[in-house]
Amino acid sequence: MIGIGVIGYGYWGPNLVRNFVQVPGAHVVAVSDVRPDRLVSIHKQYPTVITTAHFRDVINHPQVDAVVIATPVTTHYELAEAALRAGKHVLVEKPLTSTSSQGLSLIEESLRRNRVLMVDHTFVYTGAVRKSQALVANNGLGEIYYYDSVRVNLGLFQHDVNVIWDLAVHDLAIMDYVLPMRPQAVSATGMSHVPGKPENIAYLTLFFDGNLIAHVHVNWLAPVKIRRTLIGGSQRMVVYDDLEPSEKLKIYDKGITINNGPETLYRMLIDYRTGDMWAPQLDLTEALQIEARHFIECIETGQQPITDAEAGLRVVRILEAASQSMAERGQLVKLNAGRLAA
């Protein structure tokens, strides 16, 4: 039985506890939050779970083998490092850390201690995203032309991070999993509409080798909720709408054919192909349940997590580069083998 300790029981922490409670082979031992009202809430729902205001009580507890961190982004590094140093496996919320050097340092610590370090890129464990990844990997879409996502709503303004570290992190994590190619450079623009607060709207453009391009639009100040991604390929195109109750993924057999025959020597002809659309059957198991089971399996078997800390670090590097670009009003920032070069 793997003993689980959770640090942070605000908005997301309860989802993690609820899921780990249901994982065979796992046992939630202790939960920590600095807010007394949150501790009362845990005790009401899970009377046998130990509650404490001090995170060290969780990481030092002899029955805790793995620590799950669901606290604000700026605290991830300190808490994850302390847990790894105490010899515990760690699952940390997205984004992995606030800086890439912190991410790198956590990876080194996990390797030194031979402990699992995984990041909660939740969407990667959804049926829709796993199906999209399989389609791309099996060349079901042909050559990938673009990745275009919109994630907007009247959202909760975060205090410690801007909208890209809160929302775009999801899109970058999905893109990192679905596309086999890595972006080479990023240009980002954004704006704050609340004095003294970080940017609440942002547009990121990512450039890859060749003619693949990606765009991510995130906004906490939109009147409607949109969670939609388009992946355009030379053979087929995918629309992933996370708000659709069942048919979240639609695959369109649509595209263009370019005719360059002798009769069109002086004129390029573009023919439109409009075939069928279908919505594949998806696994509707809650993503966090699949992810929690995967974390336990990685601890038990020593396998590398799908969303390992390297994936977390790649996403943090893009967020860091995008933040730099945003500060320079959209200046292109290169992403070089993970090292930032302006």
Ligand SMILES: NC(=O)c1ccc[n+]([C@@H]2O[C@H](COP(=O)([O-])OP(=O)(O)OC[C@H]3O[C@@H](n4cnc5c(N)ncnc54)[C@H](O)[C@@H]3O)[C@@H](O)[C@H]2O)c1
């Ligand atoms: N994967 C997802 O889909 C998803 C969704 C929402 C939030 N998140 C992530 O989860 C994390 C937490 O976000 P949230 O919305 O739950 O924030 P929140 O502010 O609602 O909750 C954080 C909790 O951590 C507690 N806390 C802070 N420092 C602590 C410490 N040192 N020891 C113990 N408790 C401490 C706070 O009191 C608070 O209750 C963030 O990293 C966020 O990005 C992920």
